[in-house]
Structures are given as structure tokens and as C-alpha cells.
Amino acid sequence: MGVKLYAMDFSPPSRACMMACEIFGVPFEKIPVNLFNNEHLTPEFLEKNPLHTIPVLEDGDLILYDSHAILAYLADTYAKDESWYPKDVKKRALVSQKLFFNVAIIFRRLRIISYYVIQKGRKTLEQDWLDDIVEAYGFLEAFLSKTKYIAADHITIADLAILSFLTTLEYILPVDAKKYPKTSAWLEDFKAKPYAKKYNEEGAKILFNYINDHLTS
Structure with missing residues (x-):
């Protein structure tokens, strides 16, 4: 199935989460969010993350923002060891x-x-x-x-x-x-x-x- 990750390559927190997905073998769909075009301020994005920051992770019905929370979740859920x-x-x-x-x-x-x-x-x-x-x-x-x-x-x-x-x-x-x-x-x-x-x-x-x-x- 995999997860969705709303991100930009220049964003350090986004990069940390993409590295974690790679390490833990989590397939992810990277959905670019162009901050310079205010795509993080659209009603659709604000519904997912009222703080309008990236990255945002979607895993089924779970939506997480803040890269540290995402890293912890990915490690707990997908890492092969603790x-x-x-x-x-x-x-x-x-x-x-x-x-x-x-x-x-x-x-x-x-x-x-x-x-x-x-x-x-x-x-x-x-x-x-x-x-x-x-x-x-x-x-x-x-x-x-x-x-x-x-x-x-x-x-x-x-x-x-x-x-x-x-x-x-x-x-x-x-x-x-x-x-x-x-x-x-x-x-x-x-x-x-x-x-x-x-x-x-x-x-x-x-x-x-x-x-x-x-x-x-």
C-alpha cells in the first residue's frame, strides 16, 4: 500500500522523513507542495495540517504533521527492529x-x-x-x-x-x-x-x- 508524503526536497524535515521511509522499506508517494506558490495555504492542505507546514504523512486514515512525530511513527510501525x-x-x-x-x-x-x-x-x-x-x-x-x-x-x-x-x-x-x-x-x-x-x-x-x-x- 505505502503512504503519502507531502514534501519538498529542499525541506530538511521532509528529507529526514524520506530517508526514514527508504531505511524502513516504506513505499511512499511523494506529493510536492510548492511553498513558493502558496500550495500549503490551500483549503485542502489546511484541512490536513492547519499549521501549513511540511512534511505531512498520510497512512490510511492517519494524518501526521511534524517530522519528529512522523519519524517516531515510521520507526514504531515499519522498522524491522526497535x-x-x-x-x-x-x-x-x-x-x-x-x-x-x-x-x-x-x-x-x-x-x-x-x-x-x-x-x-x-x-x-x-x-x-x-x-x-x-x-x-x-x-x-x-x-x-x-x-x-x-x-x-x-x-x-x-x-x-x-x-x-x-x-x-x-x-x-x-x-x-x-x-x-x-x-x-x-x-x-x-x-x-x-x-x-x-x-x-x-x-x-x-x-x-x-x-x-x-x-x-
Whole structure:
């Protein structure tokens, strides 16, 4: 049967969900939603998601928005084992903690830049924004100094969520491999994975180019 995923390739949360579908073997119909043409504001789309954000997942009669909720649902429903989002309460809490970190820290860093540059017409990147990105890299380095991956010694959905944002942030401000060796190694490892090349690589470039075009135009 498969699921429907309303998405755009440049959207980091959309990319995370497409990677999860690939990993978990979930056939999906990608339904493009062109934000620039306000397709997310149509009555039909607002009926599915009053927050008018992407991605949106439809699985039968279930409609989910927010990529972190979608990632958790896909892992619980379709993953062949529970390692991606463990059933053990304490292990799951550690993954959830890093998902919330992504919302509060990583997402916010990129969202501020895209909002002010694309929507508000800023032509320069504020030093505070760049400093915030550096701070986020430091947080990730601390996490990866304790576990092999973001939330555990194995890959979880938290890695996918953060990867989708970090691959655009690194275009804006490259990760210093000398200062953040574990973060740099983690990022390079994930960028080489087949599912990341298929569903994340090009979209990350598209978003950066779109931001950069607004800075230089």
C-alpha cells in the first residue's frame, strides 16, 4: 500500500522523513507542495495540517504533521527492529531528548537564517547567527564524545533528524574538523550513506543555494 508524503526536497524535515521511509522499506508517494506558490495555504492542505507546514504523512486514515512525530511513527510501525526508536523507556527518552534538542537548537539556527534572508530580505549573515551555529556544533561534539551516534551507540531517528539540517548548516559555516573531530566524522559518515545520497544530498544543496542567491542578489 505505502503512504503519502507531502514534501519538498529542499525541506530538511521532509528529507529526514524520506530517508526514514527508504531505511524502513516504506513505499511512499511523494506529493510536492510548492511553498513558493502558496500550495500549503490551500483549503485542502489546511484541512490536513492547519499549521501549513511540511512534511505531512498520510497512512490510511492517519494524518501526521511534524517530522519528529512522523519519524517516531515510521520507526514504531515499519522498522524491522526497535533500535531506531527503542521501546525501553529510558533508551527511548534519550532519543526523544535529542529530537527535542533538534527542534530547540539545530532547527532554530537554520530557521532564523532562512527566515530573515529569504522572507525578510537580509543581505548579510549576522555574526550572532554564525556564533549560534558554532555553539550547536559544540553541543553535538559533547554528545558524540559520550556515544558513537547522537543518542546512542547505534543509529537512531535522532541522527536522521539532525543530519537533514546539519548538511545545509555546514554549507553556511563548515564544521571545523580540528575543533569538532567527532562531529565532522559523524557528518561525513552519514553523508556517504546511500539513503542520504538519494534523499538528502541534493535537497541540502538546493536550500543552501536558495539562501545564498538571496544574499547575493
